[in-house]
Amino acid sequence: MAFLLNKSALSALRLNSKGNDSLTISRRGFHVEPGAREKALLAEDSSLKRFKSPKKSVRRLKIVGDVLTVVVVAGCCYEIYVRAVMREEARKQANESA
Secondary structure, three states: OHHHHHHHHHHHHHHHHHOOHHHHHHHOOOOOOOOHHHHHHHOOOHHHHHHOOOHHHHHHHHHHHHHHHHHHHHHHHHHHHHHHHHHHHHHHHHHHHO
16 A cells, blocks of 8 residues: 555656646755845844753763663663563473473
């Protein structure tokens, strides 16, 4: 079902790309330089500087979080593997004793 949807979506994209070029140009936005107000809003504000967190500590915290996530996932996978092996060994012992 998903294959059919992907195939129809791709064919629709191909049809649109072969269409009239003026339609595709009009759908694309034109680049407009930001005005004075937009530039003022995007400028860095010195009064907000004290609320910004230091980049190094944030990066370090993200790395620690990523490492902890990997460790927890690996531990869960190992636990599932150990339980599956123990269950299989118990089945083999039950079959041998029966």
